[in-house]
Amino acid sequence: MSVELKNDRFLRALLRQPVDTTPVWMMRQAGRYLPEYRATRAKAGSFMALCTNPELACEVTLQPLERYDLDAAILFSDILTIPDAMGLGLSFAQGEGPQFARPITCKADVNKIGVPDPEGELKYVMDAVRTIRRELNGRVPLIGFSGSPWTLATYMVEGGSSKTFSKIKAMMYNEPATVHVLLDKLAQSVTSYLNAQIAAGAQVVQIFDTWGGALSTPAFREFSLRYMQQIVSGLTREADGRVVPVILFTKGGGQWVEEIAATGADCVGLDWTVELGDIRARVKDGVSLQGNMDPGLLYARPEVIDAEVARILASFGQHSATSGHVFNLGHGIHPEINPEHVKAYIDAVHKHGKQFH
Amino acid sequence: MSVELKNDRFLRALLRQPVDTTPVWMMRQAGRYLPEYRATRAKAGSFMALCTNPELACEVTLQPLERYDLDAAILFSDILTIPDAMGLGLSFAQGEGPQFARPITCKADVNKIGVPDPEGELKYVMDAVRTIRRELNGRVPLIGFSGSPWTLATYMVEGGSSKTFSKIKAMMYNEPATVHVLLDKLAQSVTSYLNAQIAAGAQVVQIFDTWGGALSTPAFREFSLRYMQQIVSGLTREADGRVVPVILFTKGGGQWVEEIAATGADCVGLDWTVELGDIRARVKDGVSLQGNMDPGLLYARPEVIDAEVARILASFGQHSATSGHVFNLGHGIHPEINPEHVKAYIDAVHKHGKQFH
Numbered sequence: 001m002s003v004e005l006k007n008d009r010f011l012r013a014l015l016r017q018p019v020d021t022t023p024v025w026m027m028r029q030a031g032r033y034l035p036e037y038r039a040t041r042a043k044a045g046s047f048m049a050l051c052t053n054p055e056l057a058c059e060v061t062l063q064p065l066e067r068y069d070l071d072a073a074i075l076f077s078d079i080l081t082i083p084d085a086m087g088l089g090l091s092f093a094q095g096e097g098p099q100f101a102r103p104i105t106c107k108a109d110v111n112k113i114g115v116p117d118p119e120g121e122l123k124y125v126m127d128a129v130r131t132i133r134r135e136l137n138g139r140v141p142l143i144g145f146s147g148s149p150w151t152l153a154t155y156m157v158e159g160g161s162s163k164t165f166s167k168i169k170a171m172m173y174n175e176p177a178t179v180h181v182l183l184d185k186l187a188q189s190v191t192s193y194l195n196a197q198i199a200a201g202a203q204v205v206q207i208f209d210t211w212g213g214a215l216s217t218p219a220f221r222e223f224s225l226r227y228m229q230q231i232v233s234g235l236t237r238e239a240d241g242r243v244v245p246v247i248l249f250t251k252g253g254g255q256w257v258e259e260i261a262a263t264g265a266d267c268v269g270l271d272w273t274v275e276l277g278d279i280r281a282r283v284k285d286g287v288s289l290q291g292n293m294d295p296g297l298l299y300a301r302p303e304v305i306d307a308e309v310a311r312i313l314a315s316f317g318q319h320s321a322t323s324g325h326v327f328n329l330g331h332g333i334h335p336e337i338n339p340e341h342v343k344a345y346i347d348a349v350h351k352h353g354k355q356f357h
Numbered sequence: 358m359s360v361e362l363k364n365d366r367f368l369r370a371l372l373r374q375p376v377d378t379t380p381v382w383m384m385r386q387a388g389r390y391l392p393e394y395r396a397t398r399a400k401a402g403s404f405m406a407l408c409t410n411p412e413l414a415c416e417v418t419l420q421p422l423e424r425y426d427l428d429a430a431i432l433f434s435d436i437l438t439i440p441d442a443m444g445l446g447l448s449f450a451q452g453e454g455p456q457f458a459r460p461i462t463c464k465a466d467v468n469k470i471g472v473p474d475p476e477g478e479l480k481y482v483m484d485a486v487r488t489i490r491r492e493l494n495g496r497v498p499l500i501g502f503s504g505s506p507w508t509l510a511t512y513m514v515e516g517g518s519s520k521t522f523s524k525i526k527a528m529m530y531n532e533p534a535t536v537h538v539l540l541d542k543l544a545q546s547v548t549s550y551l552n553a554q555i556a557a558g559a560q561v562v563q564i565f566d567t568w569g570g571a572l573s574t575p576a577f578r579e580f581s582l583r584y585m586q587q588i589v590s591g592l593t594r595e596a597d598g599r600v601v602p603v604i605l606f607t608k609g610g611g612q613w614v615e616e617i618a619a620t621g622a623d624c625v626g627l628d629w630t631v632e633l634g635d636i637r638a639r640v641k642d643g644v645s646l647q648g649n650m651d652p653g654l655l656y657a658r659p660e661v662i663d664a665e666v667a668r669i670l671a672s673f674g675q676h677s678a679t680s681g682h683v684f685n686l687g688h689g690i691h692p693e694i695n696p697e698h699v700k701a702y703i704d705a706v707h708k709h710g711k712q713f714h
Binding site for chain 1 (some may be wrong): 405521522523526527555570571572573574575576577609612616629630631632635651652653654655656658661665668691693
């Protein structure tokens with residue numbers, strides 16, 4: 001762990017320290033759009049086999065770094081490892097989303113589940129973190145991550161993906177106490193899971209609140225934000241003599257940016273529907289911002305991508321002594337994207353970013 | 358058309374005139390959650406057969422009014438009637454969303470399509486409006502509607518529903534001029550379609566911009582809002598000596614409420630993720646607001662629904678001389694909802710609404 005970090009631009013931007021240019025990474029950067037990912041995935045046999053094999057998880061984590069000038073690596077894993085470790089039986093049917101064999105249907109189910117041991121059932125994740133950190137050898141920082149309690153709860157109660165969230169919303173509105181017990185167990189689990197990732201070598205952690213934006217404002221506060229706050233308050237914020245920054249990303253959460261920042265997170269992730277300049281004016285450089293190009297822009301020609309990157313950087317504007325911006329997509333990259341377009345995106349950020357620092 | 362309107366609470370609220378209590382209706386109120394709807398749908402044979410039969414469309418339009426104390430009826434139809442009339446070949450596979458046999462794939466396809474004649478290929482819709490208006494006999498106002506140009510374009514280019522909007526976004530970013538030609542033809546078509554509905558008896562019109570919220574802010578302005586503005590500017594705003602109010606509903610559009618209001622629409626529809634009181638503070642009673650209960654709340658017990666209706670009314674707050682609020686869900690009702698819960702919702706609005714007027 002004593003290896004010197006060769007590129008700390010990402011960490012510095014998260015902590016609102018000066019950088020030479022805007023750092024960039026991409027949600028789902030180790031993924032299906034890369035032919036080398038698809039080859040490793042085929043070798044593993046299944047998506048879960050890939051996630052649970054630390055060597056292969058390390059291999060796919062590093063693949064995008066070989067192609068692109070990225071400022072961070074992110075652990076390759078799934079957001080549903082915690083519910084799987086709780087005994088819900090996660091699987092991925094061909095061409096389908098995630099499915100749980102034993103979803104949560106009632107209070108008794110909630111009472112039965114416990115907080116998984118990160119170095120027990122989830123040791124494969126920590127092994128992956130250790131392996132990746134070793135193989136990275138200080139090249140760029142490693143991001144660990146987890147789903148938010150609310151997001152995990154939606155999958156656990158729905159039994160998989162959902163468009164209407166009928167089961168979790170029925171439970172949330174009719175039996176809020178039961179859902180709070182579930183969310184509290186999840187918040188404890190996520191806290192210990194992320195702290196174990198930090199102990200294993202993760203230098204930044206991000207919480208993906210993919211479905212927080214499906215809630216009304218009071219429900220977001222009560223069922224999602226409150227538990228992210230609980231996690232942020234319980235995280236180890238220093239390792240190896242460096243601060244470990246925390247990023248909270250609520251898809252559809254731009255309207256709540258002040259409240260998300262007030263959790264004490266170092267950085268708020270934003271989807272592409274909001275204007276970065278407007279959000280910056282609201283948070284007054286009191287928190288770092290991450291985002292927010294439309295993932296759909298990667299379908300466009302490289303020169304169009306270049307222009308949009310420049311527009312987003314300009315929307316954020318000239319940096320102050322206390323501002324921080326990490327460039328990212330507003331959501332994960334889509335599987336059909338041409339890898340050459342990703343190169344145009346990454347290179348455009350570093351090229352155009354310089355003039356704003 | 359000279360029949361006196363017996364309940365004009367909805368029209369008055371849209372025009373920000375005093376009312377005794379808050380009016381209420383529900384997007385997709387004529388729909389699958391009602392057993393009588395499912396019976397008529399079965400009789401018709403298919404969804405499109407139901408839409409294209411004015412007598413049956415009238416029958417399902419009136420069904421929710423028999424059960425509930427609703428303040429408006431909405432034409433039963435599909436948002437994709439215009440692309441179908443343009444020759445794209447609309448169908449609904451069992452359990453699937455809409456599908457087009459001949460989607461728009463290139464500039465040549467866009468050049469080929471024309472503006473449909475509302476009393477030609479779309480005469481079945483106008484016949485439905487005339488039939489419903491006659492059968493309503495002044496009981497409540499009738500809402501006509503259309504999809505927004507952007508929303509129609511997404512289906513036309515994707516060939517159906519989409520999660521990632523890969524085709525329309527690739528076209529929008531790579532060939533914006535082609536997409537603008539398409540959107541302009543759609544704006545012309547929607548204008549003439551809604552004006553024909555007004556001539557046939559629609560007393561209010563709503564534009565459903567279901568997918569405007571999938572865009573970045575600049576793209577929303579350029580590809581969605583601009584064409585809704587074009588439509589609003591071209592609509593007949595008076596019929597039978599009464600103003601015909603216009604409602605614009607962009608799902609996920611709460612952040613753009615000021616700009617949507619600036620089109621000259623009488624009312625802005627809001628989804629459930631925003632706080633009505635915050636939005637009201639921003640628009641300063643300069644426009645009527647419609648919304649915004651989470652459709653997922655209808656899974657809850659009647660007493661929970663009652664409390665949430667009261668909370669939303671209180672969030673809007675006491676009415677001024679120039680405020681207007683129409684209660685609605687933040688999106689269409691889900692098909693599995695218990696019809697008794699809908700009664701709890703409608704009755705709660707009228708009961709609790711009184712104290713705010």
